[in-house]
Amino acid sequence: MLTPEILRYGLFGGIFGILVLSMLFLRGRKLSTREYILWGLLAVAVPVMGPYLVIISKPGNQRKQSPRQ
Numbered sequence: 001m002l003t004p005e006i007l008r009y010g011l012f013g014g015i016f017g018i019l020v021l022s023m024l025f026l027r028g029r030k031l032s033t034r035e036y037i038l039w040g041l042l043a044v045a046v047p048v049m050g051p052y053l054v055i056i057s058k059p060g061n062q063r064k065q066s067p068r069q
Helices: 004-026 033-057
Strands: none
Touching: 004 033
């Protein structure tokens, strides 16, 4: 049974995993400290913000439905 606590830990674990993977990838690049931090934050922000952006954009609602008569 999934409890809110288990889901919360899974979410934060996934975010932490994304952060670690992005930092491991970026460490091989020639970046300044500022660029390193900004790219790492972008790598974390896109997956975290993705579901919210999909909800806001309301995909599939592009065509207007005719009113029923």
